[in-house]
Each structure stands twice: as C-alpha cells, then as structure tokens.
Amino acid sequence: MKFAIISDLHANLAAFKQVLQDAAESGAEAVVCLGDIVGYGPLPEETLLLARKTLFLAVSGNHDDAVSGRLDASSFIDLAYEAAERHRRQLSKESLSYLKSLPHSAEIEGAVISHGDLTQPDAFNYIDSEEAAAANFACSSAQLIFVGHTHTPSIHITGNSGRVYSLAAQDFVVEEGKRYIVNPGSVGYPREEGGKCLSSYIIYDSSEKTVKFRFLPFSVSSVMQRGRVKPRAVALPIAISGALAAAAVLALFYSRGKGLPSPEGRPVAAITAEENRKVAEKTLTLAPSYKTVRANLKLKKGSPSAQVETVFLDAGGNTVETSSKKVKEKFSSAVKIPKGALSVKFKVFKTDYINAPQILVFDPTAE
Template sequence: MFAVVSDIHSNIEAFSVVLEDIKSKEIDTIYCLGDIVGYGPNPLECTRLVQQNCKFSIVGNHDFALVENSTYGFNKTASGAIDYCRKVMFPGFFSFLNDKKKLWEFLKEMKKVEVVDNFKFVHGSPLDPVFEYVRLEDTEHLGFGYTLDFENMFKEFEHVCFNGHTHQPLVIIQEETEYKGYKPEDINGEYQIKEGVKALINAGSVGQPRDCNPQACYLTIDDNQLVKFNRLDYDVDKTAKKILDEPGLDDKLGHRLFLGE
C-alpha cells in the first residue's frame, strides 16, 4: 500500500493532517508529485517534511521556478510567492547553522519523472512532465479531436501514471482511441486499476485544492490496486491568517483556500 501527495504549496496545516492520516493507515511509502513550495506561508517546513517522509518527490513548476530562479509564465501573485519563498529558503552565509542548504539541495535534485514497478510519477503530464496541464475538459472533444495529444501522452507510460499540477483530482482512462475523464465524485471517490486499462490519475492538491472543495486531497493505493481519493478537513483559518499577515504573499492566496478554487 502506498500514498501519493501533490501540490502541497507550503501549506503545513494541510500537509500535517494528511501525514497524520497516512500514518493512521499504517502506510509508510509516500510519493510526492511536486509543487512542495509556492503560494503558502511555510515552504521550508513543508520541504523538510517531504524530505523526511516521502520516498521521493518529483519537481513541480513552482519548485523549478524557485531553484532555477525562473518565474517565466507566472502571474504576479505566483511570482510574488516565489520571491517570498526565496527569501525564506535560500541558504545564505549562516546556512551552516541550519538545514537550509540541505533542503535547497533536496529541491534542486528532484527529478522530472520517476518510475516504480508499473507506475509512473510526473507533476504535469507524461508528455511534458513539469509544465503541461491535463484537465477534464481536455477529454471532451465534441467530435473535433482532443485538445491534447492523448495518443502520444498515453504511449509514455506502461500502465498507470500519477500526476498533479491542476489541483483537481481526476481519472482519465484509455478505451482504445477514446479517453474518458472521471471526477472522484462520479466514481464514488475510488478507482480500481485494471489489467490492460491505462489510466492517468491526478492526485489533486494537499495545500490548495481547486475543485470547489477546500479539504486537503491525497491518494491511497492498496495492495489490490484500489485507488482512493481521500479528503480531509484542516485548519484553513490558521493557514489563511498567516498568508494575510505576510506582506510578501497576496491576500487572494488566503481567501481562495476557503473556497477550494
């Protein structure tokens, strides 16, 4: 059994609740799909917890923006949050006194793709692991062909690929040349992995869900390959207050947490 977490986005309250829940299920294998940092108030603490608790993390576009010093394509709110992250996390002259250098190196060394058995792990999409978004709408072709190259995307993995990036949990399965998308609420919050059926499974977001549900989201996959979308309440007030109190972070980032959008 293992767990998959994604898009923690510096939200220590949400991530702590998720880690507690994973521990209560006696799961000790956790994979992270990236975007550990960005948006929220506690990037250092979240990176430390990922480094201590996860087998690996994939690099997300926000982690990439931080360590590569490149916020190309980011809006003002997102790039402002990366500036805040850099201020908090960059290992300066006194970094020998703390673990900042170690955590910075951890972020820098994260890979774009990982594979464990028949499972592939990316942040964005199997075709463009860091940056491409794959949404439910992309599976609704209305007779004009798909907006994304699903055919080549699904050739990039053997059986199941886990991704994040959109902050919206989703299952897309391949049925010959058709690609069908399902929200967790349409499939009872779970998906049974089947032999011979390729699936791209989006883990949603721990720290900034955008599916109109403010609860933290993460996946568990049991030994019978049943995937569950878990949703958990956390102290949104506390996280939002920290964001509102931090001049380096746009207030919008606090307000959106209450709405899950």
C-alpha cells in the first residue's frame, strides 16, 4: 500500500490542501498524520474537519493534546500557548473529542508511527540526535519508525553494528539488516532552509519498501518568530514562515461564527482508505445468460474526474476479477463478465482527497 506520511499541519489549511492534492497525484492510497493537526495557525476547525474526512490514521501531537486538555501547555512559548488557548475556544465539541481520542502511537503496514519519541510517547520528547535515536531503536523492534515534532526532514539509521547515523532527507529503499527513524518534516509550519520555506511529507510504499520525500513551496517565505525553551521541552523553537506568522496574528481576530458541521462516522483510525475516497457504489446480480456489464456513469459538466472500479464476485463473495478506469466525462463501455462471477460491484471514487466528482447519471446494467 502507498501511504502519504504527513506531520505538523498546525491549522494551516492551504498547505494541507496542497499536500493532499500532491499526494493524490503521487498515487497515495491513504494519508497518515503524525500529529499536531492544530496549534499556531488560523483555521483549526476547518483543518480538523478536512483531516477527519481524509486521514486514514492519525496520532496525537503535543499541540493536539494541549488544545484538547490532555497536556498542560504552560511550558509552551507565548505564541504556542496563546494559540492553544485560542484553538480550544474555536473548536467544536466534536473536534475536541476527536483530538482527545487520538492515540499517541500506532502501527501501519511495516512501520510504527508517533509524534515524538517512543520511550514515552505522551511526553513528546524529540528525536533530534543520534543518542535520542539510539534510545528509540532500543525500545522498539520495528524496522521503520516515522516521527514528527521537530519540523525538520531527517533520517536516523542503524545496522548490525548498533551504531546510529544521522542522514539528510533523501529517498531510500528499506534494506534487510538496517533500521530507520524517519521524520517527514512539517506541512504547515516548516523551518526556513536557504531562504525558502517548503512543506514536506513522505510517500511510503509498504509493498516496494520505498521511502520518498516530497517538498512543496510556500507562497510566502521569511522567518518571523523564534522561541526560547528548555532542551527536550514540549515546544521546540521553530522558525515560523512569514505566511504562518501572519496567519497567527490574523487568527487573534478570527471568528468561527456558526462554525462548520462535524462529519459523521467512525473514528479516523477505523475508516479505511477506500471509504475515504468512495463516492458511490452499486451491485448487480448476474444471471447465467449475461455476457457483459456497463457502469453507465456520466458526470456533470466541469465535474472533477472519477475513478470507476468494476469488481466481479463469486458465490462466496470472493473477488474473481477487478478492473479500474479513470473517467473525465462518461463511462458506458461494455466489460466482459469473467467465468465464475455471480455478481458485480461498481465503485466510484474521488481521484484526489478533496474534490468529489459530481454524478449526473449512475445506472449500471448487465446484458
């Protein structure tokens, strides 16, 4: 499965949407967040609503815990503390409950995820040195560990010798005999490097065992604010991009008004990647005389594209054959029924994580 691994959104809705779009175009099947969905930025409720609709799995970060009330934010720098208080006032009860429900660590295919280090996940210590990485390799047997929190893309690696090395962010293939701690950086609150602020995240392919970094530019660069805290404290001093710093100031005057409706459904950890992107589904029972089926899908003019999956099933509900087609306007071509198929499911999916196709007609037939 191909995962987009993101972290540290910090209520930056525009950056989040940009990364979701890029992840979809990069072939990601599910999006996993390493925490800090909120904190700092101007749009906590809107960012959380989108996160709840699109994330396959999320763990809690220190700012998420501070906003939900699970963590005392008194050790935060002033900007972070004030943002946590403001976000708590702005969020709906449903959003606050969602934040409180997030685990501090979890597992995905072939990897462990956490916001901070794994020795005590709810303490949110940083993995920002080879010594800290060594402690985490010692407390977990996982070959691949994804963490956020520092806002800096990085890799720590160890092998049979037990020595830990720090590497700059780079694409790699997971090798037998080696273990990795990988930080994707930050989506909404990146450090400035070389005069540029870049949102960053990772594409992790659990089947191919590949890890690839993605970098997307902000429209505004520069740094505005630095904080001073104790080493390994809750809030790391981070260079704020001009765009986010300006947003933090504007957020002091931002009013949520009536707010947005909370999406219904199960907790994010229980929602599959397919459910996140599925728009419609219809099933047909197939008579022995039928030879072909048609989706008969037509989209409204100007609609975002759709992906149509045709799944043939046998008497036990097992998949006999599957095909998929991207649809820009309509899809009514005949698809041959394979031997042993007694029913067929037509599933319509979004081709990205944000824009759903607008269906005008969806009337599958068999003949």
